[in-house]
Amino acid sequence: IAVGFDARKSSPQFTEILRKGLNEAGCDVVLIGMVPTPVLYHTVFTKRVDGGVMITGSHNPPNHNGFKICLGTSTLFGSQIQEIKEIALSGEFSQGAASLQTIDVLDDYCRDIVSKIDMGNRRLKVVVDGGNGMGGETAVPVYRELGVELVELFTEPDSNFPNHHPDPTVTENLQDTIKAVLENKADLGIAFDGDGDRIGVVDETGRIIWGDELMILLSRSILAERPGSTIIAEVKCSQTLFDDIEKNGGTSIMWKAGHSLIKAKMKETGAALAGEMSGHIFFADRFYGFDDATYAGARVLEILSKTDKNFSELLSDLPQTFSTPELRVDCPDERKFEIVQKIADYFSRTHEVITIDGARIIFENGWGLVRASNTQAILVLRFEADSEENLRQIRETVESRVKHFIR
Known part of the structure; x- marks a missing residue:
């Protein structure tokens, strides 16, 4: 062992x-x-x-x-x-x-990662923010070996996390990365969680690229090399991701959140790639199928090194959508699954409801998700729509029902 x-x-x-x-x-x-x-x-x-x-x-x-x-x-x-x-x-x-x-x-690990990446001719400048977790221990030597000029932030492990918390899903924790990207005119910033299996990315303008947008970039690259590949994303991801996979000749699967569940589904379906909003990215394409932020970052560097375009330009063709971050609502552990079931039953009378993991309710101009957290006494909500006004309406419609059932 x-x-x-x-x-x-x-x-x-x-x-x-x-x-x-x-x-x-x-x-x-x-x-x-x-x-x-x-x-x-x-x-x-x-x-x-x-x-x-x-x-x-x-x-x-x-x-x-x-x-x-x-x-x-x-x-x-x-x-x-x-x-x-x-x-x-x-x-x-x-x-x-x-x-x-x-x-x-x-x-051995670092050599193996480097051997699986085929960098282009463009020399990149990249900010690496380890958050004083473990990610910098592998990202720094691997990216250096790939010929990348690095600006290092907090790459020394320190379990007190003195600079910011190592969770790249929280906007506040990416402020140092954003600042360093802009100050150093870097091509992008890559931030890591505490144990190096989740990634956060910031483009050259300082904009945060969340997990589902990052998946669009990576899926397009894979589908160009392996047309028809299956790609998995979890229920909190944007509809734009699923649509883009299909548009580029892939098969998209919406699945349950949770890295162990995603890995099992990848094995079952032979998927080339899978990802979560949280920054867990799983490559079976040229890799072993587990979530590795250093490797995911290296694949982003590979894509960027083969184009003259800025990172922001690679996603500039995406339709504009408006979405919330993950919203957390306190709910007793013993009631959270029952509440989600009530939401699914209520909305399924009038809407399509996807119940793979919680209730993802499909509206004409967007969607709303209510799911029970796997680990905490909370409900997780997320919303997306084609306009600010439609987003507000969808959110109000779903949240009012959630509050009604929790009472």
């Missing part, structure tokens, strides 16, 4: 406890040290191991920590995690002698 950990103060202690437990249960342990989460995934795919555990709190507060668990090359989730809990509570474990081995995998 491969074991890696992030820079949090509690991570070495958790690593030792886990190592001891695995060894006592007869499992050989391969320690890969302090690495971003995608390096643990890469180890599971490329080394002779039967699974892996990444000890990381990702983008959560510094005093949080957790495990991301792989059985073989698949990530455990849902009922499988509950099964581990039951085994733990039973106290009945196998026993046996086992070994401990420490290996350095970072150089």
Whole structure:
């Protein structure tokens, strides 16, 4: 079993406890040290191991920590995690002698990433914002090797996150990246979450490119090379993304949010690419199918290095839409799924409602989504429309019903 950990103060202690437990249960342990989460995934795919555990709190507060668990090359989730809990509570474990081995995998990882990228002739200047998480540990050496001129921000791991929180889905956390892009006249900025599996991108004008827009850029590139490819995006993504995939000869699939669920759907469908609003981007095209922000960023650099256009020009043909960010509404855990069902039932009398993950209600000029969070006692809402006025109307229509059912 491969074991890696992030820079949090509690991570070495958790690593030792886990190592001891695995060894006592007869499992050989391969320690890969302090690495971003995608390096643990890469180890599971490329080394002779039967699974892996990444000890990381990702983008959560510094005093949080957790495990991301792989059985073989698949990530455990849902009922499988509950099964581990039951085994733990039973106290009945196998026993046996086992070994401990420490290996350095970072150089192998970086070499492999570089070998999968084919840069063009254009020399790029790029801001890399590690947010004092783990992303800079791989992004900096990989992008340098690709010939990119870097402006580094907060690429040294520091579990106190002294500069800003490492969550690139929050506009506030991208302000340093935006400022550095404009001050340095950079071609783009790339920001990372705490454990390096999620990406945030800022174009040369300082505009944030959210996950679904980034997916449009990446899907067009893949479909130009692999016409007819299947591409997956989660239910919070813009309708523009699904339409653009189809327009460019691809097959689009709308699926449930959650990196483990997306990975499973990719395997099932043979999809070339998948992505989430949160910045999890999964490449099976020229890659292993897991979410890796350093690799996703490298693919963006590859696209940009082969054109004379500015980043903003590559998406300038998209129809203008108006959307909200993710809106969070407090809702008791025991009621959140029931509320979503009531919303779906209510609107399905008059509208098409997609119920893959929550209720995505289709209006004439846009859509509204209500879904239960996988991890918190909240409902997540998002809205998109073809005008500010239609956006306001759709939002008011759906939010008033949500409030009515929560009361």
